[in-house]
Amino acid sequence: AQSVTQPDIHITVSEGASLELRCNYSYGATPYLFWYVQSPGQGLQLLLKYFSGDTLVQGIKGFEAEFKRSQSSFNLRKPSVHWSDAAEYFCAVGALSNTGKLIFGQGTTLQVKP
Amino acid sequence: EPEVTQTPSHQVTQMGQEVILRCVPISNHLYFYWYRQILGQKVEFLVSFYNNEISEKSEIFDDQFSVERPDGSNFTLKIRSTKLEDSAMYFCASSEPTSVKTQYFGPGTRLLVL
Numbered sequence: 001a002q003s004v005t006q007p008d009i010h011i012t013v014s015e016g017a018s019l020e021l022r023c024n025y026s027y028g029a030t031p032y033l034f035w036y037v038q039s040p041g042q043g044l045q046l047l048l049k050y051f052s053g054d055t056l057v058q059g060i061k062g063f064e065a066e067f068k069r070s071q072s073s074f075n076l077r078k079p080s081v082h083w084s085d086a087a088e089y090f091c092a093v094g095a096l097s098n099t100g101k102l103i104f105g106q107g108t109t110l111q112v113k114p
Numbered sequence: 115e116p117e118v119t120q121t122p123s124h125q126v127t128q129m130g131q132e133v134i135l136r137c138v139p140i141s142n143h144l145y146f147y148w149y150r151q152i153l154g155q156k157v158e159f160l161v162s163f164y165n166n167e168i169s170e171k172s173e174i175f176d177d178q179f180s181v182e183r184p185d186g187s188n189f190t191l192k193i194r195s196t197k198l199e200d201s202a203m204y205f206c207a208s209s210e211p212t213s214v215k216t217q218y219f220g221p222g223t224r225l226l227v228l
Contacts, residue, residue: 036219043118043205043221044157090157099170100145100215104157 002027004093006105013081014113015075021076021108023091032094033074035065039087047089050074061085086112116140120206125215126226129194132216135191135223137206145215146189147207148181149173151222157205163189164211 002024014018025031032051036044048059055067065076074091087101093100119138127133132172139146161171163181181190189208193200203222210213 032215034216044207044219046216046218049135049216054148092157094215095159095170098215099162100147100163100209101170101172102147102149102157102169102217103159106156113167 001095002095004091004103004105006089006091006108007100009106009107010109010111011030012111012113016082017079019076019078019081019110020083021078021089021110023074023105024072025074025091025093026072027093028113031074033067034094035059035063035064035074035076035092037061037087038090038107044090068107069103081110081112083112083114086110118123118206119218120204120223121224123221124226128203129198129227130195130221133193133196133225135204135206135225137185137189137191137208137220138187139189139206139208140218142210143208143218144211144215145169145209145218146181146183147209148191148199149205149207150202151205152199152202160191160204175215189220193225196225198227201227203227 005024034049035047049059050067088109090107091105092102123137145187146163151157157223161175182190205222206220207217209217
């Protein structure tokens, strides 16, 4: 069955430090992969997506993610974290059924220390 | 920038009552979705809707749930007889009719069933 795993439930980084949020997926074909961010009390905002081509994708707010097929991973990175990046981050994969259904990971809560 | 809107932002209801959650998807989108997020849990797919019919639904989406596109702009989720366990944040999303169905989410409706 398709699944998405985000191994880290909580991560705390200092402002200005680099960030990497892990995402592993289980999928039977080339996946469509997404990262969304949810600020407190807000909806889900699309950060970036991958579906083909260059395995390093750039997103909004200075985020990037790298698709590694050999590791079934799609980790999210940012070189320098800002306090406003504190939020919950969700990795998601598009289901094989191609109806658009997204399967989400459990989410990683990012805390930013001043 | 076009966005998905949802009303109401919060709703409190008594167990057994019917609720209707409303969504206005992005205007040129043709695929529509509902997801829910129980507090502290992952975002779960409920249903996808295209061409005036359900294209996929999850096990959660039982006979108590229904969706409708009553006019050219609204997309609704009805829960006929709410249960305590229906308390959650409900997200509407929409996507363009492309092979990669990138979904854009609304801000959510927080439903509390007492």
